[in-house]
Amino acid sequence: MKRVLHYLKPQSAKVALQVTIKFSATLLELFLPWILEHIIDVVAPQKDLGMLAMWGTLMLLCAVAAFLGAVYANRMAAKIAASFTRSLRHSLFEKVTALPSEKIDGFTVPSLISRISTDTYHVNDMVDRMMRLGIRAPILLVGGLLVCSLMEPVLTLILVATLPLLGGLLILISKRSIPLYTKAQQCAEELVRRIQENMTGVRIIKALSKEEVEKERFDDASRNVIETDQRAEITMAAANPLMNIFLNVGMAVVIVIGAFRVDSGLTEPGKIIAFLHYFTILLNGLLGITRIFTLCSKGIASGNRVGEVLDTPEKILSVSDQIPLKNAYISFENVSFSYNKIRENISNLNFTLDKGQTLGIIGATGSGKSTVFQLMLRFYQPDKGTIYLEGKPLNTYRKEDLHHKFGVVFQNDFLFGDTIKNNIDFERTIADEARVKAVSVAQAGFINELEEGDETILAERGMNLSGGQRQRLLIARALAADPEILLLDDCSSALDYRTDAQLRKALKAGFKHTTTLIIAQRVSSILFADKILVLDDGKTVGYGTHDELLKTCEHYREIYLSQMGEEAA
């Protein structure tokens, strides 16, 4: 929570001003009943119209001043909360983009989404209301206590004695309720996940007529949210009545002890009456504090969730301008890696690639092909071995320097609901000629045939394009910045053979100096490559050119024959 409140710091001056204004306005307002009593008790009996007019005017002035102060302070609170939330959310999103991949896997995407949205709102609410409602209650409490103790120090002691008890009670309740609110937020993630799943899988759900099952699954999640929420709120709801009971019992005790004191002449009954009056004010203050406290529990639970993300350490890599250690442009040396650290997804991988060369990677489903790319992009760190780029260990690169070298297409990559142009540009301000060239090499000419050309707006996830169109758009994106390294992960699976072949030809002609790594299912997509890597269950079973592999690698030959053999034979 501290981590999160830190974002209020730059505004501490404003907060101080806001509190001062709110404080003064509140005092003015509390002053009003006093004037009122004064008018009735003192001014009216004097029957002096001039005095009456003066006090009346004073009261009006106070009311107006209190009004102005309150509005101003409230607006300031809203503004402070807004800038606080703005910067908190900014940092949170920034942090999410910088989180190591395994941390993101750990948090899960729906969880990050709810932390960025709902949790920041809860925190915002807390800060905002604290500044608006959190002033009056302490004034009433402290003021009430002061007046009481001036009037009747002994009786006040009884009240003061209950305070630690009350404080302990609040702490006890919050100890229970904050974890419950945290749990409620976790359950809400499940709700988010269900909606997300149903929106992306709607075709399968409808095809299997699984609406009823999905309703039940959502219902479970929804009930869970309601129940945990309810538990948290019901726990919190105990605070207010408990406070009331405690204090009023304290009041009864005050009356009884007061009776003894009156009896022994230590105090007068009038004082006790007045004491009880101020006691009610004090009680109101305390109840106000309880209310603020309720508000905070939810905010604190959310704040902790936000803080958890903000506190996740980023990987710090020792950046150094090392002299090249290797000659090859890219080399993998004895690289092993496992996602779950139980089963190796890549075992002892070795290969080298010169600038401008092409590496084809082929192998069975789940053999670790895509993992090579994940390591190459440094999304994950190898468990063993080293990856070199331009002869320097990959770890010594600055993140920005590294990622500017790449053009990447993942399987089923990400397109967003924006223009085609922006989807290709991907915020890199790419020159028009470069984009036109990329589109033509990527065989994405269909764009130009659209009525609105590359200004056409895509539907969510590019769903108004066919699979093949999406893939070509993504390839265009990868090529647009003229990357040094091109990573293509099975990105021509939805292309027909002819388009695929044209793409390869154009690539070869237009991007000669680009070092390319291609993952493919079809031998025809990679047989032209300078080197081909054949993977099986994370292990290298073949490495060489197409012709070499045909001779030496049984596995490769099988794949080749199964795809081309019958026809070629």
Add this chain to the structure above:
Amino acid sequence: MSQKEVKTVSFRRGPKRGSFERPVQPAGVILKRLWNYLKPQFPLLLLAGLLSIIGNLIALVGPRISGRAIDAITDSGGVDYQNVFRFAGMMIVCYLVSGIMSYILSVLMIRISRKVVYSMRKDAFEKLLTLPVSFFDGHQPGDVISMISYDIETVNTSLTHDIVLMASSLITVVGSFIMMMIVSPLLVLIFVVTIPLAVLITRYRAKKVRPLYRNRSVKIGKMNGFVEENTAGLKTIRAYGREQEFIKRFDEKNNEAVDAYYEADRFACANGPIVNLINNISLAMISAFGALLYIRGGVTLGNISSFMLYSRKFSGPINEFANIISELQSALAAAERVFRLIDEDPEKADAKDAIEPEKVKGEIEARDVRFSYDLGREILHGISFSANSGKLVAIVGETGCGKTTLINLLMRFYDRDSGMITLDENPIESLKRARLRQSYTMVLQDAWLFHGTIYENIVYSRPSASREDVENAAKAAMIHGYIESLPKGYDTLLSDNAVNLSKGQKQLLTIARALLLDSPMLILDEATSNVDTQTEQRIQAAMLNLMKGRTCFVIAHRLSTIKNADEILVMDNGSIVERGTHRELLDNHGVYYGMYSSQFEAV
């Protein structure tokens, strides 16, 4: 390829990105609909109202008891200890009872409001499931998530609580008004000026603040949409090193959301002080005029004093009302968005006389089917074909020629514009939609898996399947070995990213899922596109088994997988340009021949 094919030339414009920004519904209509959610809770609400009234009464009794306790202290004959103890004891009992009651009241309110949240969410989600596929292509999941979580929550933070509060304080208002009338009708006149003033101002401000709240909900939804979309695409953003730019894009949405929130907040946060001011002014006027009246000899001081007490009791709830009305606006704005989702047009209901044939043979015939996603931009131009029961029909063609659109029509994800598609000689529109869809097994390129164990994901298609059936299906799909090698085997939880599963493995899992089904027809839309060819061959037996005796529609780019088709439909730009068997088409030396030979074209 998942979903809809688009004609290359005339691109389908995506359904306009919906953001639920349609015309405004009158407040009365929204309130009425909200009331429908509260109605089932009416007995509980009544009980809550009752409790709150009794609680108020007890709260009134409390001070009287303490007053009597003090009277006992000031008893003329010295302190009356017996009564002091008695009244102090009564006080404790009284506050104990009132404390317990107020706790019960809170619990009751929480329960009522959670029930309302629950049923609103239920309605919204269930509506979502009935919406046509086109809705999902036009709305961001993040926006819908925001609606179902944030907006519904907003509706209820105040609603239930406010209604009970308003109901119970109404009594106080009426009661103190009557008392004031008795004490001094002349002083009540002041309220004749100030109360309408307060009402007018509140109404005026309520009207102005609703669009602000509406905008707040919309902007929050948009930000959520952005976050959802981009967190999912995080790896791509990082691969290109575009973090800063996307943070900037996020900042735009964030700023809009924060600003919209601030604007609404800024406006609404003046409401309390305004009503307070009016109250204070009326208090000032009452005391001044009261004093004046006293000076003129119209009332006694005691009268003014008690009038003042009642007027405070009277204005407290009025103050509260003003705040409630303002809070209600945010509930109304949020509810409006939720109701818009609930009002979306669902898939056309089944015809009243829709049939549900017990047995489906699986004979499909399409006659001159025309279709456009967008009126005026025809995607399919008069498609005709027939597939007899148990036949294998392959659909090939360049990317974007309308293959998947055809599948969309067969499944009735969209309905054709003209022409006719029949199943066993019944037009498909005459069948219950669920029955029609159940008679297909569908495997798509985008393997859809959900958060759950591997076992749950496979058994999803047929929950009655035994463990053995599931394992056999996984074995046939060549994924059993991999599953068994995982530490938790079939009970491995597939988390959101399912990091350990490659795209190909996901496809194999969905094939295993399909293998459990026994439906007369099968659709394979690039079902094995991410599976390597060797594995594909190894699951060939399973696939053949899957296809045996069923009418199959297969879309594939790997022409080797469709060579055995009984009929191959070659599509181009939304028309079938060639049809025949593999042999016939090769002999034809047409489009298909060209596509087929390009497979082996050297680079």
